Amino acid sequence: MADTALMPIPGQIDPVPVARDITPREDGRIDVIGLSMQRLSELFGEAGLDKKQARLRSKQVFHWLYHRGVTDFAAMTDISKAMRPWMAERFVIGRPAIIESQHSSDGTRKWLLRTADGHDFEMVFIPDADRGTLCVSSQVGCTLNCRFCHTGTMRLVRNLTAGEIVGQVMLARDALGEWPKGKMDFAEVEDEAEYTADGRLLTNIVMMGMGEPLYNFDNVRDALKLVMDGDGLALSKRRITLSTSGVVPMMARCGEEIGTNLAVSLHAVTKDVRDEIVPINRKYGIEELLQACADYPGASNARRITFEYVMLKDKNDSDEDAHELVRLLKKYNLPAKVNLIPFNPWPGAPYDCSSPERIRSFSTIVFEAGISAPVRTPRGRDIDAACGQLKTAAEKKSRAELDRLAAEKQAALEAE
Numbered sequence: 001m002a003d004t005a006l007m008p009i010p011g012q013i014d015p016v017p018v019a020r021d022i023t024p025r026e027d028g029r030i031d032v033i034g035l036s037m038q039r040l041s042e043l044f045g046e047a048g049l050d051k052k053q054a055r056l057r058s059k060q061v062f063h064w065l066y067h068r069g070v071t072d073f074a075a076m077t078d079i080s081k082a083m084r085p086w087m088a089e090r091f092v093i094g095r096p097a098i099i100e101s102q103h104s105s106d107g108t109r110k111w112l113l114r115t116a117d118g119h120d121f122e123m124v125f126i127p128d129a130d131r132g133t134l135c136v137s138s139q140v141g142c143t144l145n146c147r148f149c150h151t152g153t154m155r156l157v158r159n160l161t162a163g164e165i166v167g168q169v170m171l172a173r174d175a176l177g178e179w180p181k182g183k184m185d186f187a188e189v190e191d192e193a194e195y196t197a198d199g200r201l202l203t204n205i206v207m208m209g210m211g212e213p214l215y216n217f218d219n220v221r222d223a224l225k226l227v228m229d230g231d232g233l234a235l236s237k238r239r240i241t242l243s244t245s246g247v248v249p250m251m252a253r254c255g256e257e258i259g260t261n262l263a264v265s266l267h268a269v270t271k272d273v274r275d276e277i278v279p280i281n282r283k284y285g286i287e288e289l290l291q292a293c294a295d296y297p298g299a300s301n302a303r304r305i306t307f308e309y310v311m312l313k314d315k316n317d318s319d320e321d322a323h324e325l326v327r328l329l330k331k332y333n334l335p336a337k338v339n340l341i342p343f344n345p346w347p348g349a350p351y352d353c354s355s356p357e358r359i360r361s362f363s364t365i366v367f368e369a370g371i372s373a374p375v376r377t378p379r380g381r382d383i384d385a386a387c388g389q390l391k392t393a394a395e396k397k398s399r400a401e402l403d404r405l406a407a408e409k410q411a412a413l414e415a416e
């Protein structure tokens, strides 16, 4: 395991602890979730299957994992009875463990999840009339320390693996009951016509949970490839948005290698204020960031870049700030929309939320300049809504209490 004490990560603004390594499973089995079909086939080959078998089996397993959502090799009925225990001895189908789940009165659902090596992180589902958005985490904690963000007060524990990232989407499908149930559960041969992606609750994904996705680029890319792949979860890249605080050097690669929609956490229009609230600004300034947005592959009027702007009382919410925001977006000729986010307070936060009148005035100025600037309705306020809050609330409970909750949850699942 890496020593986490005061080793700088190259490219970071301040020395931060290096993320911990992932502790391998004690039983030595390999988690198949998050691996590409090619990699799975190679591993089957290394475990003893000949090339043709390995390729065929990886295709079959992939289908069961990502189209059917099975979590047990024994359920893979088109794989020979003898082969299924062979797989189960060597491989495992992982899901993050659910430690706690909360259901808000407005339909928002929030889960505290735990990795196999014992680190907690969050996932949120936000249903709307015409869509359902899953907010996915990319890291446990965050190396950056945006001052309004609760996750920013935590140390980075480690990057999530591709399996843990795509595993969140799979877990949400489990919880929402969104795996197709069809002939394949009973018969050896599947009628493809039985499988339909329509009518789902989970339609959109935003990489806006804990962590900075562009500081965990490879794993986020590999996970999102599985989410977008037709053999994987087959969700359109137009329904996926990656949010960055402004890791400028990674933005072009993000457009080229991932190709999802982009959201940028702008939050301020002057150097002083952005340096304070989004400290990565000291390394990559506003103009550099906006130039990277202008160069973002795939951005167009049909696929606008979202600029997130958290409304902080007397900090970034004046009419002058709104006019400056418009000026900057126009200067770079950006296909932009602005999301105004009322600040979600957390205990000890150094800011307050702007008044509704202030937010309205700010929104009107941006809107009248021809840029869409909706005010986001706060969701799930009754369930520790702001990013990072559930984890902290849970940490206040004793470990024993959490383990008891986890055991109860497991028992309830088994009883179902």
Ligand code: SAH
Pocket: 148, 149, 150, 207, 208, 209, 210, 211, 212, 213, 243, 244, 245, 264, 265, 308, 309, 310, 341, 342, 343, 344, 345, 346, 386, 387
């Ligand atoms: N690290 C990435 C993605 C995760 S944070 C990024 O910074 O873009 C995603 C969003 O959560 C940020 O844009 C920020 O606006 C929002 N956020 C974090 N804490 C918040 C709070 N207390 N109130 C409102 N929005 C918050």
Ligand code: SF4
Pocket: 142, 143, 144, 145, 146, 149, 150, 151, 152, 153, 209, 210, 211, 212, 245, 265
């Ligand atoms: Fe990290 Fe994003 Fe929070 Fe900033 S806003 S601390 S980058 S998670």
